[in-house]
Amino acid sequence: MYEKLNLIKNKLKNFNNISYNTEDNILTVFPKKNTGFTVSFVITDKKYYVYYDVWNVEFKNINDAIDCFAFGLTNQCRLKVKSRGSKDYKWVLEYNDKGDWKEYSYTSVINLNLFGQKNTRYLTNDIIKNINDLIMS
Numbered sequence: 001m002y003e004k005l006n007l008i009k010n011k012l013k014n015f016n017n018i019s020y021n022t023e024d025n026i027l028t029v030f031p032k033k034n035t036g037f038t039v040s041f042v043i044t045d046k047k048y049y050v051y052y053d054v055w056n057v058e059f060k061n062i063n064d065a066i067d068c069f070a071f072g073l074t075n076q077c078r079l080k081v082k083s084r085g086s087k088d089y090k091w092v093l094e095y096n097d098k099g100d101w102k103e104y105s106y107t108s109v110i111n112l113n114l115f116g117q118k119n120t121r122y123l124t125n126d127i128i129k130n131i132n133d134l135i136m137s
Helices: 002-012 062-071
Strands: 019-023 026-030 039-043 048-052 055-059 077-084 087-097 100-108 118-124
Touching (some): 048 062, 055 062, 055 100
Antiparallel strands (some): 019 026, 026 039, 077 118
16 A cells, blocks of 8 residues: 555655655655645545645545546646635635636635635645656556
8 A cells, every 4th residue: 555655755856956845655746836725645545535735635546646646747637726814714626727827626615714815826836747657557
């Protein structure tokens, strides 16, 4: 199970200026710019989790989880982050479909700051060019 995590770490070493951290069963890649987002891969006993900042998804298949992890490192994936005041409350995963950004899913939390100014910002990474650069057979 952890061998794939080690393979991903070894592949990440091939990329310039990439910052990542590993801790037991977690691999986290940090964005290159403040316009990007953190991508994490978490392995548990029988499940795998991928996080794009707060947005997250659970997988039973490790290869699907690796695909999702790699996708978050490309510029074909972005997070639309909604906030009120300085408090983020919704993270929407979007993907690029031939130049059009389409929503896939979202994660949200309750924000009691009802009177703060609404804001939407878009975060994207450009750490790898293609998910195939990180995926192993």
